[in-house]
Amino acid sequence: MRFKRTFIFILAAISLSCTAMKQNIHLQQQSQTQTSYVIPGVENLLVNHLDLLKGKRVGLVTNPSGVDHNLNSTADLFADNPAIQLTTLFGPEHGIRGAVSAGEKVADQTDPKTGVPVYSLYGKHRKPTAEMLTNVDILVVDLQDIGVRAYTYVYTMAMVMQAGAEHHIPVVVLDRPNPIGGDVVEGNLVEKGFFSFVGLYPIPYRHGMTIGELARLFNEEYGIHCDLTVIPVQGWKRSMLWDETHLPWILPSPHVPHWQTVLFMSSTGTFGELHTLSEGVGYTVPFELVGAPWIDGAKLAGTLNALNLPGVRFRPLYFKPYYGIFTQQICQGVQIHLTNPRIYQSYVTGLYIMQTVMRLYPEHNLFAEPDRVRMFNKVMGCDWITNDLKNNVPVKEIQANWQDELSRFQKIRSKYLLYK
Numbered sequence: 001m002r003f004k005r006t007f008i009f010i011l012a013a014i015s016l017s018c019t020a021m022k023q024n025i026h027l028q029q030q031s032q033t034q035t036s037y038v039i040p041g042v043e044n045l046l047v048n049h050l051d052l053l054k055g056k057r058v059g060l061v062t063n064p065s066g067v068d069h070n071l072n073s074t075a076d077l078f079a080d081n082p083a084i085q086l087t088t089l090f091g092p093e094h095g096i097r098g099a100v101s102a103g104e105k106v107a108d109q110t111d112p113k114t115g116v117p118v119y120s121l122y123g124k125h126r127k128p129t130a131e132m133l134t135n136v137d138i139l140v141v142d143l144q145d146i147g148v149r150a151y152t153y154v155y156t157m158a159m160v161m162q163a164g165a166e167h168h169i170p171v172v173v174l175d176r177p178n179p180i181g182g183d184v185v186e187g188n189l190v191e192k193g194f195f196s197f198v199g200l201y202p203i204p205y206r207h208g209m210t211i212g213e214l215a216r217l218f219n220e221e222y223g224i225h226c227d228l229t230v231i232p233v234q235g236w237k238r239s240m241l242w243d244e245t246h247l248p249w250i251l252p253s254p255h256v257p258h259w260q261t262v263l264f265m266s267s268t269g270t271f272g273e274l275h276t277l278s279e280g281v282g283y284t285v286p287f288e289l290v291g292a293p294w295i296d297g298a299k300l301a302g303t304l305n306a307l308n309l310p311g312v313r314f315r316p317l318y319f320k321p322y323y324g325i326f327t328q329q330i331c332q333g334v335q336i337h338l339t340n341p342r343i344y345q346s347y348v349t350g351l352y353i354m355q356t357v358m359r360l361y362p363e364h365n366l367f368a369e370p371d372r373v374r375m376f377n378k379v380m381g382c383d384w385i386t387n388d389l390k391n392n393v394p395v396k397e398i399q400a401n402w403q404d405e406l407s408r409f410q411k412i413r414s415k416y417l418l419y420k
Contacts, residue, residue, distance in 0.1 A: 038245035039234040041174030041212065042066065042074050042142050049231055050083055052138070052172060059088040059128070059136035059169075061121070061160055063096055063153075065144030065252040066174075074142045074174070079114040086116055087135040092143060092156040093122040094253050122152070126197065127159040130167065139164050142174040144252045145211040146262045147181075149190070150198040150269065150379045153252070154211055158200060158218045165226035172229045175212030175418070177245050179259040180266070180341075182208050182238030182419060185410055187347040188402035190381035199381045204406055205347045206266060208238075209413065216416040232418050241341060255286040264288045264336055267350035273376040275325050276366045277357065278333065282324025289319060290353055291333020293326060294364060301334045303356050311344030313337045351385070351395045358389065 045052070046068075058078060066074035075096070078086040089096055095106045096118045106120040119125075119132045128139075139160055143153040157173065164171040187205030195201070201222050207214065212230035219228050242249060242259035249259045256262060264280075264287035272279035272287070280289030291297070297316030304314040314334040321327050338344055358366060367373050367386065377383045388398050 038177060038236045038240070038247055040068065040176050040247065041231040041233055042077065043068050044234055045140075045172070045174055045231045046077065046081070052229065053084050053140070055085075056137035057085050057087040057135050059090060059133065059139045060086060061090040061092065061139065061141045061143065061156065063092055063094060063143060063252070065176075065250045066142035067248070067250055069247055071248055071250075073113075075111065075114055075116075078140075079116065086114065088132065089114070089116050089118040090121050090128060090132070090160070091118050093152045095120075095122075121156050121159070126156070128163040133163065133167055133169060136169060138170050138172065140172045140174065141211075141215075142176075143211060144176050144250065145178065145214070146252060146256065146265070147178040147206060147208065148262060148266045148269070149187070149203055149205045149207060149381070152197055154214050154218075155197050155200040157211060157215060158222075158224065161215065161219060161224045161226045161228065164228075165224055168227075170227040170229065171215075172231060173212050173215045174231050175210050175233045177233055177236045177240065177242065177247070178208065178210050179242035179249075180206070180262050180346075181241050182210065182417075184208050185406065185413070186345060187406070188381055188385065189405050189409055194378055194381050194383070196378040198379055202381075202409070204402075204409060205270075205381070207413070209416070210236075210418070213413075213416050213418055216418075217413065220416070221412060230418065236419055238417075238419050255281055257286070260338065260341065261287055263338060263341060263344060263346050266346040267336065267353065270347075270350050270376065270379055271354050271366065273379050274366055274369070274372045276364070276368060276372075278319075278321055278325050278331055280319075282321035282327065283319050285335070288336050289317070289333055290336070290357070291317075291319060291326075291331040292364070293329050293331050294361065295332045295357070296360075297332035297334060300332075300356065300360065303360060304334060304353065307352060307356075309345070309349055309352060311338060311340035311342070312349060313339055348395060348399055351389070351398060354389055355392075355395055359392070 062074045078084045089111055091106055105123040108120050109118045111118050141157050145154050161171050184206055185204055185208040189202040189204055190199040218224055251257050268279035268287050271277055278291045280286050301314040301316040317335050318332055320330050
């Protein structure tokens with residue numbers, strides 16, 4: 001009897017152990033599903049579309065933001081894959097490994113990790129030359145865009161597409177999610193006379209598109225007409241913000257450490273070009289602050305909060321920048337706190353901030369430096385907004401003036417969307 005009882009206990013223990021193991025495996029599978037819920041284009045390519053690259057010499061345009069969900073670099077994945085012949089790398093602004101500061105020219109080099117030659121597309125040349133393409137049969141682009149017009153990666157992609165069309169080389173764009181979602185479209189379009197490498201085509205400041213969707217738009221609407229293939233993201237919906245993708249955030253440039261930074265950047269990165277207000281670049285929270293030595297932070301916060309702008313509150317603070325504008329000077333201003341990122345009108349909020357500062361401190365001219373104003377106008381895509389701000393035109397009127405062109409753009413945009 002004692003032996004029988006012991007045997008039953010052993011069977012029960014084994015059963016419980018097996019159940020626990022099954023539950024643990026199930027939980028691990030659930031965890032793996034959650035962490036890779038959204039599959040970026042590079043993983044879709046390697047699993048489902050590798051035939052596109054087989055037998056071809058590959059030129060890859062990428063930087064540190066090009067990774068799979070396990071943080072493996074696309075450049076390294078390609079170099080280590082025996083089915084891919086990676087012959088050439090191309091680096092955008094900030095360089096192939098992301099070490100170069102904003103606006104600083106990037107030099108050609110040999111990639112220290114893969115040993116593959118790297119050509120700069122943010123130096124003497126913005127577009128690949130015939131010499132750069134000598135050993136290239138197909139061009140692949142894997143860059144994380146941020147969903148804001150004045151970010152150079154999408155124009156690097158466009159110029160790669162132009163080179164592809166000119167030299168009869170197919171282009172493959174590996175798509176990635178728009179970190180601030182695909183539903184919100186906001187702002188004026190770039191006008192003739194203001195096209196630049198921070199606004200190469202007439203698109204709004206927040207375009208609500210992925211880099212792959214933009215590639216399709218650029219290719220058809222703006223006369224590139226290259227042999228284009230977009231490898232889509234799997235599992236992404238337009239309503240998703242970055243934290244819902246379960247993908248790791250890799251800072252696409254040095255001053256964008258978090259995905260929320262993009263929302264702040266699309267508010268303050270515009271007037272940051274004027275160098276008359278600090279936008280927090282040079283302090284610990286880039287683009288989240290607005291300040292200057294001559295601002296009363298409590299007064300500015302109170303005035304901005306009284307506007308009841310959607311999805312945001314402003315907190316007064318003191319700060320001392322470590323570098324950049326107002327280095328080692330005590331500043332006052334506000335920190336931007338998002339209460340609801342989905343309804344936050346980032347571009348319009350930036351205009352309200354500027355107008356509020358101008359009204360509170362008319363003795364401080366935000367447009368004092370002509371060279372900086374020219375750069376500001378390039379980022380804004382026009383000069384009429386500058387003139388309206390100078391003439392104290394209410395932001396609601398400024399916003400109303402771009403609605404017709406924005407509506408026309410949205411109709412065009414709808415033809416190139418890949419996701420619901």
